[in-house]
Amino acid sequence: MDKKLYDKRKKPDCKKEQQRKEIFSTYSELCPQKPQDNRLSGLETGNKKTGKSGRIYDKILVWNIPPRITCPGVSDWCSTHCYNADARKDVYTIDRWCENLWDFHFRLPELKDKIENQINETTGRCAVRLHSSRDFFSEEYIDFWKEIILEFPKVSFWGYTRTWNVPCLKDNVNELMNLNNMQLFASYDTTMATSVPAIPKSLVFDTRENLFEYAVKHTDSIICPEQYGRVESCADCGLCINRIEEFYGSRKESAWLTARPEFRLQNVTRDEFARYINELSERGISFNYTLNTSYLGNKEQIIKREEEIQEYISFLIEAGVKTITVSLPYMAEIIRRVSDKIGIEVSTIAHLDSLTQIKIWQELYGITKICIGLNKNRDINFLSAAARYCNEHDIVLTLLANEFCGNGITESDEIKGATGCIFRDHCYQLHSAGYQKKTKLHKDYPMGMCIASRKSKSVWLKMNYIRPEDIKRYNEIGIDHFKLTGRTGSTAHLQEIMRAYMKESYDGNLLGLWKHLETIKEEKEESFRPQVYIDNKKLDGFVDYWFENRNHICANEICGETCKYCDLFIKRANI
Numbered sequence: 001m002d003k004k005l006y007d008k009r010k011k012p013d014c015k016k017e018q019q020r021k022e023i024f025s026t027y028s029e030l031c032p033q034k035p036q037d038n039r040l041s042g043l044e045t046g047n048k049k050t051g052k053s054g055r056i057y058d059k060i061l062v063w064n065i066p067p068r069i070t071c072p073g074v075s076d077w078c079s080t081h082c083y084n085a086d087a088r089k090d091v092y093t094i095d096r097w098c099e100n101l102w103d104f105h106f107r108l109p110e111l112k113d114k115i116e117n118q119i120n121e122t123t124g125r126c127a128v129r130l131h132s133s134r135d136f137f138s139e140e141y142i143d144f145w146k147e148i149i150l151e152f153p154k155v156s157f158w159g160y161t162r163t164w165n166v167p168c169l170k171d172n173v174n175e176l177m178n179l180n181n182m183q184l185f186a187s188y189d190t191t192m193a194t195s196v197p198a199i200p201k202s203l204v205f206d207t208r209e210n211l212f213e214y215a216v217k218h219t220d221s222i223i224c225p226e227q228y229g230r231v232e233s234c235a236d237c238g239l240c241i242n243r244i245e246e247f248y249g250s251r252k253e254s255a256w257l258t259a260r261p262e263f264r265l266q267n268v269t270r271d272e273f274a275r276y277i278n279e280l281s282e283r284g285i286s287f288n289y290t291l292n293t294s295y296l297g298n299k300e301q302i303i304k305r306e307e308e309i310q311e312y313i314s315f316l317i318e319a320g321v322k323t324i325t326v327s328l329p330y331m332a333e334i335i336r337r338v339s340d341k342i343g344i345e346v347s348t349i350a351h352l353d354s355l356t357q358i359k360i361w362q363e364l365y366g367i368t369k370i371c372i373g374l375n376k377n378r379d380i381n382f383l384s385a386a387a388r389y390c391n392e393h394d395i396v397l398t399l400l401a402n403e404f405c406g407n408g409i410t411e412s413d414e415i416k417g418a419t420g421c422i423f424r425d426h427c428y429q430l431h432s433a434g435y436q437k438k439t440k441l442h443k444d445y446p447m448g449m450c451i452a453s454r455k456s457k458s459v460w461l462k463m464n465y466i467r468p469e470d471i472k473r474y475n476e477i478g479i480d481h482f483k484l485t486g487r488t489g490s491t492a493h494l495q496e497i498m499r500a501y502m503k504e505s506y507d508g509n510l511l512g513l514w515k516h517l518e519t520i521k522e523e524k525e526e527s528f529r530p531q532v533y534i535d536n537k538k539l540d541g542f543v544d545y546w547f548e549n550r551n552h553i554c555a556n557e558i559c560g561e562t563c564k565y566c567d568l569f570i571k572r573a574n575i
Contacts, residue, residue, distance in 0.1 A: 041099050042114040050129050051233025058124025060235050064133040065101045071135045073162030077191045130159035142172040149182050156241045160187040177284045183243045242502040248288035249487050257291045259432050264488045277320040286322040292347040293432040294327050313338045332365040345369035348400050355389050369396040377464040378546045387478035401466040401482040404514040447517050461566040468500045470543045486515040510534040538573045
C-alpha cells in the first residue's frame, strides 16, 4: 500500500455529495474493489484495550474504518503521531477496515442490518466503541450511526472525535453527542488546545511521560485507568461509557417551591442561571429544576401566588430547563397549564410505590420521568415490574442511589432497626416550609433524631442506598438511570461521588458516598469525620440477598427481629 496515498486527506466540503466524493476518491486508490468473498464484516469483538467482556460490560463491540482519509478534523500533529497508522503493517486489519468503508458506501442497508443483528445477538450488558480507528467524516455517515444508536437505547456507545473542528459537521456531531446513550469526547492535542469546545474532552499525547506531566498540572483531568494499569480493559472500567445525563437543583428565589430551606440554596441571578444552563447544554447535559416542595401552603396562599408560580415556570422553560421535578400533583397541574411540552419528573418525595400510581401520574400529567420511593430500592420484584412498565410507556425510571436517609430509630438498645423512617415525611415538610440555620425544635427535630441513631454499623447497612458496585445488578432488571444526592455539598466531594458511580467502584468508607447531616448547617464538610468506618469493598455481595430472594420485602419484616440478615452479614464479613 502506497504511504502517500494512505496519508492523503482533505477537509470535506460542506455539501454531502462532495464529502462522499472526496473520501471515496481517496479510498478507491487505496482499495479499488471489494474482496471476492463479498462478506459483511460489521462490528468486531473488543481489542486488547477495550476488552471483549469484563466486570462492567458483558460484551464489547468495536467499529473501525481506515484512518487519516476518514479524519476530516485531523491536525498535523495528529497525523504525525497517529498510532493507527501502524495498522498498515497488518494487511488483514487495514483491508478489513477498508471493507467496512466499502460496505458503507455501496451496501448501506445490508451493513445496517448486519450491525443491528450483531447487537441484538448479544446477551447481558453491551457497549459499542466507535472508531478505535478513524472518525465521523460526513453528514450521511453521522446520520447512519445516529439511527443505530437511537434503536438501541439500552446499549452504551462511546468514542472520540476531531470532527468538532469541522464547521460544516459540527452541528451533526452535537446531535450525536446529545443522545442519551452516546458518550462522545472531543479529541485534541496541545497544538489546538485553545479551540476546543466546551464538551467532554480527551487530550492526546505522544508519550506516557507527557501525559503524566500534564495530569500533575491539571488535577481536574482523568487519566484512562487502563493506561496506567488500574484496570485491565474498558469492559472492567466504564469511566468513559457511563454518562452524566443531567444536573438538578434550584435557586434561592424559588426556595418556597422546593424541599430545601433557603439557606441551603445559592443566590444565583436569572441571567447567571440561564448562562449556566447554556453551558451545560454545550456539554450535552440537560438541567432538571426541582419544584419538589411537599407543602405549598393553604388554599388561599396557593390561589394568591399561582400566577407567580406560572411566571416562574415560564422563565425556567425560556432559560432552557428540560425537566421539572415535582412531588405534589397540584404543582404538575400548574406546570401543564403553562406548557404541555416540558418534561415532568415525579420526585422520590412522592413515595411512588405502585404501578397504579405511575399510571395515574402519566395519564393526568404526561410525566416523562420518575424517581421511585427510596424505601423500594430493595424490593426487586416491584422494581422489575416498574422497569418493564416504564419502558413500555416511555417513562425514564430513576433510583436515588446514595441517599442514606435514616431508618427512624433511636439510641434505645431495644430498637434494633427499621425499614421505614417515621420522620421522613415531616422532615420534608419542615424543609419545604423553610427555616433558618438557627431554628431548632426539640433535639433539633427531626434530623437530630437521625444523627443520634447513626452510631452503629448495623444502622448504616439497613439504609436503602445503592453502592457503585451494585449498579450492575439493577441493570440486570432493566434500570440504568441513577440519581446522586448531595447537591449542596462541595465540588470536590461531588466529583468524588460522581467518579465512584461512573467507575462503578469505590475504595474507602461507605459513608463517604453521602453528604452527612452534621455538615448541612455548618460548612465543615472537608474536616468532618464520621464516627463509623465501613470498608465499602467488604460489602461486595451484600445486596445479592435481595436479588436472589425476590419475595423478601423488608417492609414485611420487623427489622432486627424477624429478619437479622444485615446484622449477620456484618459478622460474616468481619465489618
